[in-house]
Amino acid sequence: MYPGGNQLNTAIYAKWAGADSAYLGYFSDDVRGKHLKWVLEKNGVDLARCKVLHGQCSYAMTTLVDGNRTFHGTRKGVNAMTPIVLDQEDLAYIKGFDLVISDCYSNLDVTEIQKINDLGIPFAYDFSEEFTEDILKEYCPHVDYCFLSCNQQGGEEQIHALLRRIHSYGPKIVVGTRGAEGQIxxxxxxxxVGKAAPATVVDTMGAGDSFTCSFSVAYTDSKKIGSERVREAMDFGAKFAAKICGINGSVGDGLTYEGNLEDLYSDEDGYVYKPYKKSLGDVQAK
Incomplete structure (x- = not known):
């Protein structure tokens, strides 16, 4: 079982990209939750404001075919079902950083994002494929760097129209990722328009998160302005994402699962969507 999740990936990728990084969130107190904490600590990510909750860690089931992964089910644990509420000590801690990155899976309500906005720190947000027009209108006024998956959004003309519309809602930069086709x-x-960098693909898990993170870090850190700043961040992001495709899982450090794979699909104490029961030997739990 490989450690992962957008927020964990991002915290580690920021460190790998050369930044000092921290993760602010929750851990479960089971074996998997402890492993996630260990992986973050191993990679030098600061966890000073994290909390440990009693219960099960979230996990997802995926298949991996020729390096490409498909999600088939997710069990939500206490870390995914507990909304994040930022207190004054959290905000004082966040104020010491130059960039905050979050996403649609973070349980971060708009009211919490507004607290971050009040600190004057750039805020990057990845909508992935989980967006509607209403969600974009609600969140985008509070987002500086906006990311979304455009694999299902048509050709370049349609994507241009979408990005232009999203930009009108407030973000300074809007990025549409298209997998192997690159970014707009x-x-x-x-x-x-950017191209995906050449890569030896072992596993595409984390490819999107790695681009979002490395682009945001490079753009924030850049001393350049205008188009040079954008192109520099795109190039850095594409090359960084290509490297991530060469490792197992999103950050490596898998944890051996010794139970029955069928048990991972039980919904007795968690919520599962898209149950997948075929070729269990090909399934990796993340």
């Missing part, structure tokens, strides 16, 4: 970025003045 809109900064309010022009569109930039």
């Amino acid at each position: 970025v809109f900064d309010g003045e022009q569109f930039y």
